[in-house]
Amino acid sequence: MRNFFLIFTIFFIEILSSFSQQNRNDSLKSLIKQDVPDTVILKQMMDIAWNSFRTYPEQSLEIIINAHSLAKKLDLYIDEAKCENIIGIIYSTTGQYDSASFYYSKSLAIGLEHNDDVIVAKGYNNIGLNYYYQGIYNKAQENYFKTLPLYEKTSDSLGLANTYANIGNTYVLMNSFGDALNYLKNALKIFEKINYPWGIANTLNSMGSIYSDTDSLRNLAFDCYNKSLKIKTTLNDRFGISNTLNQLAMLYGQEKNYEKELEFYQKALKIKKEIDDKSGMTKALLNIGKTYNSLKKYNDALNYYFDALKISQEIGNYYDKQQAFSAIANTYSKIKNFEKAYEFKQLYSIISDSIMNVEKSKQIIEMQTKYETEKKQKENEILAQENQIKNLEISYQKNQRTVIFIVFAFILFGGFLIFNRIRLKQENKILTEKKLRASSVFQAQEKEKVHLSKELHDGLGPLLSLIKLNASSLDVNDKNEKMIHEIKELASEGMKEVRNISHALMPSLLEKKGLESALNEFIEQINQTDSIKAELSFSLTSKLSQEFELNIYRIIQETINNILKHAEATIAIIKLLETTKQLELTVSDNGKGFKVDEVSAGNGLNNIYSRVDFLKAKLKIHSESKKGTTFNIIVPINEV
Numbered sequence: 077m078r079n080f081f082l083i084f085t086i087f088f089i090e091i092l093s094s095f096s097q098q099n100r101n102d103s104l105k106s107l108i109k110q111d112v113p114d115t116v117i118l119k120q121m122m123d124i125a126w127n128s129f130r131t132y133p134e135q136s137l138e139i140i141i142n143a144h145s146l147a148k149k150l151d152l153y154i155d156e157a158k159c160e161n162i163i164g165i166i167y168s169t170t171g172q173y174d175s176a177s178f179y180y181s182k183s184l185a186i187g188l189e190h191n192d193d194v195i196v197a198k199g200y201n202n203i204g205l206n207y208y209y210q211g212i213y214n215k216a217q218e219n220y221f222k223t224l225p226l227y228e229k230t231s232d233s234l235g236l237a238n239t240y241a242n243i244g245n246t247y248v249l250m251n252s253f254g255d256a257l258n259y260l261k262n263a264l265k266i267f268e269k270i271n272y273p274w275g276i277a278n279t280l281n282s283m284g285s286i287y288s289d290t291d292s293l294r295n296l297a298f299d300c301y302n303k304s305l306k307i308k309t310t311l312n313d314r315f316g317i318s319n320t321l322n323q324l325a326m327l328y329g330q331e332k333n334y335e336k337e338l339e340f341y342q343k344a345l346k347i348k349k350e351i352d353d354k355s356g357m358t359k360a361l362l363n364i365g366k367t368y369n370s371l372k373k374y375n376d377a378l379n380y381y382f383d384a385l386k387i388s389q390e391i392g393n394y395y396d397k398q399q400a401f402s403a404i405a406n407t408y409s410k411i412k413n414f415e416k417a418y419e420f421k422q423l424y425s426i427i428s429d430s431i432m433n434v435e436k437s438k439q440i441i442e443m444q445t446k447y448e449t450e451k452k453q454k455e456n457e458i459l460a461q462e463n464q465i466k467n468l469e470i471s472y473q474k475n476q477r478t479v480i481f482i483v484f485a486f487i488l489f490g491g492f493l494i495f496n497r498i499r500l501k502q503e504n505k506i507l508t509e510k511k512l513r514a515s516s517v518f519q520a521q522e523k524e525k526v527h528l529s530k531e532l533h534d535g536l537g538p539l540l541s542l543i544k545l546n547a548s549s550l551d552v553n554d555k556n557e558k559m560i561h562e563i564k565e566l567a568s569e570g571m572k573e574v575r576n577i578s579h580a581l582m583p584s585l586l587e588k589k590g591l592e593s594a595l596n597e598f599i600e601q602i603n604q605t606d607s608i609k610a611e612l613s614f615s616l617t618s619k620l621s622q623e624f625e626l627n628i629y630r631i632i633q634e635t636i637n638n639i640l641k642h643a644e645a646t647i648a649i650i651k652l653l654e655t656t657k658q659l660e661l662t663v664s665d666n667g668k669g670f671k672v673d674e675v676s677a678g679n680g681l682n683n684i685y686s687r688v689d690f691l692k693a694k695l696k697i698h699s700e701s702k703k704g705t706t707f708n709i710i711v712p713i714n715e716v
Contacts, residue, residue, distance in 0.1 A: 118146050118155060122162065129166045130315040133351060137166045157186040157195045161202055168206050169315060171355035171391040176206050197226035201239055208246055209355065211395035216246050237266035237275055245282050253286055260286075274316075277307035281320055288327055297327055318347035318356060322363060329367060337367050358387045358396045365403060374411050378404065398427045591625040592616075595632065595650065602636065602648070610636070613651040616659065618713070627687045628652075628661065634684050635663040635707050643667025643705060658713055664706040669699040 121143035129136035144159035160183035168176035184199030186192075204219030220243045227235040244259030260283050267275035284300030287293040301324050308316040325340030345360035347353075365380035381404045388396035405420035586594035592614050602610040620628075632650060639648050645667030653660045684707075688695045691711050699705040 114146060114150055115152070118143055118150065118152070121146070122155070122158060125166075126162055129162070129169070130313050131351065133166055133170055133353075137163065140166070153186050153190055154192070154195065157183040157192075157199075160186070161198055164202055164206070168202075168209055169355075170353060171209075171358075171393060173206055173210050173392070177203070180206060193226045193230050194232070197223050197230065197232070197235060200226070201235070201242065204242060204246075208242065208249075210393065211249075213246050213250050217243065217250075220246070233266055233270050234272060234275070237263045237270070237272070240266070241275065241279050241282065244279075248282065248286060253289075257283065257286055273307050273311055274313070277304040277311070277313070277316060277320075280304040280307075281316075281323060284323060288323070288330065294327065294330070298324075301327065314347050314351050315353060315356075318344040318351075318353070318360075321347070322360060325363065325367075329370065332370075334367055334371055338364065341367060354387050354391045355393060355396070358384045358391075358393060358400075361387070362396070362399055362403060365407075369403075369407060369410075374407050377407050381407065394427060398424060401427055586625060586629055587622070591620060591629060594625075594629055595652075598629075598633070598636075599650070602640075608640065608646055608648055610648045611650065613649070613653075616652055616654045618654060618659075624691070627691055631661065631684055631687050631709065632663060634681075638681070639663075639665045639667060639705075642670070645704065654713075656713070659711045661709040661711070662706060664704060666704040669701045669703055669705055671701075672697050672699055 121139050125136040125140035125143065129140075140159055140162045144156065144163065147155040147159050160179040164176040164179035164183070167173070167179065180199055180202045184196060184203065187195030187197075187199050200219045200223045204216045204223065207213070207216040207219065220239055223239045224236070227239060240259045241263035244256045244263060247253070247256035247259065260279055264276065264279040264283070267279060280300040281304045284297040284304070287300065288297035301320055305317065305320045305324070308320060321340045321344035325337045325344065328334075328336035328340065341360055341364045345357065345364065348356040348360050361380045361384035365377040365384065368374070368377035368380065381400055385397065385400035385404070388400055401420050401424035405417050405424055408414070408417035408420065595612055595614065599610045599612050602608060636648060636650075639645050643665050645665035648663070648665045651660075651662040653662075685695065688709060693709050693711040696708045697705065698708070
């Protein structure tokens with residue numbers, strides 16, 4: 077049912093100061109008597125039409141058509157385009173879409189001819205609204221999204237908010253409710269910031285329509301509609317009041333309070349008739365028929381459906397005609413008149429196919445308008461050329477110089493592109509070779525470390541064990557007891573150091589069980605020294621290459637060694653985090669800190685820098701005196 081109401085929610089392009097109808101008429105009469113300039117009278121006529129069309133559409137249309145003639149006579153293209161937009165808006169709100177399209181296209185053509193972003197933006201926005209009224213939502217969105225960058229460029233907050241709201245309303249009708257709510261909230265935020273009551277009221281209406289479909293959010297819908305109705309009543313916006321009454325009626329219907337539903341639909345229908353809003357009358361009649369259907373008063377329902385069908389045929393609204401055919405067919409089916417039900421079901425199918433053809437027809441009209449605009453532009457160009465015949469020779473020489481300059485510029489630009497391409501290839505080749513060399517160096521270092529680790533473990537380790545064993549087998553007496561004990565202690569200490577050095581050169585757990593296990597073992601070894609407490613936070617989920625794990629392990633190892641040697645810290649924290657785009661390594665301590673710019677890089681820092689470069693990562697070091705040091709390394713996830 078949302079489609080029956082949201083299609084009326086409309087946000088116009090601009091707003092002038094608002095005061096009573098009588099005051100405006102008196103002001104205009106006073107200006108005419110005072111013999112003021114025509115431009116002042118023109119502005120007043122536009123003001124009266126704009127601020128009155130919702131309540132008095134016929135009178136406003138007559139005034140703005142006269143204003144349009146005056147603007148053309150005075151050769152004021154901006155005011156001419158504004159008048160055409162207002163005429164289009166009045167026609168559109170009263171269901172005369174072809175007439176609205178004609179004037180919107182004329183206004184857009186003026187904006188394009190004069191390269192005026194403000195007029196062009198308003199033209200696209202209003203053309204989108206016209207498609208929106210007719211239920212051609214993809215074309216409506218296409219025009220709205222052309223409008224957004226133009227309003228952003230011209231810093232038009234009101235225009236931007238209106239377009240956000242229009243996009244949101246159209247998304248609702250396309251059943252994309254999440255997108256709709258996002259755009260509507262953006263619109264409401266701007267409307268409230270600039271204190272624009274029309275926009276606030278209409279946006280609340282639209283948000284209420286979204287909330288109304290969820291039982292748990294229905295109270296929010298009532299709240300939005302009642303706030304909107306209060307604002308529109310203050311503004312005497314009869315068009316808007318009728319729309320909000322329709323939406324409140326729909327809510328009562330959802331709660332099966334059919335008496336209230338009928339009451340509010342009838343109030344809305346009365347206003348629609350008073351302001352001659354034929355499109356709105358169609359929706360109201362369809363809604364009243366639906367309510368009578370719910371009450372099983374099928375003959376009453378049919379009467380209202382046929383009234384709706386008659387008006388929709390008069391104004392050429394395919395969407396409403398489609399809804400009327402469907403409702404009539406379903407109602408005849410309920411009263412067992414299957415012959416009539418079949419007849420109107422067939423009509424429903426035919427009109428559904430026709431709706432697809434309507435869009436094609438609109439495209440043809442749009443192409444025709446574009447053709448006429450281009451034709452007029454070409455005629456103006458020919459006229460301008462005829463007036464400049466005497467200057468053809470000078471123009472030719474200027475053009476010749478321009479062509480030579482452009483050709484020369486293209487040659488230079490092309491040469492620059494070729495040179496730049498060659499340079500980039502060479503740089504990429506150097507970077508690739510540099511990375512390969514670095515990889516080879518790291519691999520050679522690691523291979524040597526593995527070799528040394530095995531030599532220490534398999535060679536020196538057993539030798540120390542043998543020394544300890546032989547010392548234990550010696551005859552102990554008072555003279556040599558102390559010496560033998562010292563030999564055994566030294567052998568044990570040597571074995572421990574050999575294991576530590578062997579592990580530092582190549583941690584076996586890294587190869588067997590991966591980075592997390594190796595780091596946990598590394599942390600345990602650090603904590604056994606009692607000189608510092610180390611903590612590890614590990615939250616990686618991606619599968620890492622062995623080379624990557626080894627480089628990360630070496631970076632952490634070098635960083636912790638620097639902390640142990642220089643920081644005088646009591647706590648060291650290692651964090652490894654992963655997001656969708658990057659892996660982040662942070663090593664921090666609570667030590668004495670240092671001045672990063674003044675410290676020369678030793679072997680430890682140089683090794684860290686080398687491995688960071690190899691990983692194509694970014695390293696940041698933050699350190700403050702007596703506040704510790706933090707190493708932060710960011711690695712792109714595609715390098716992992």
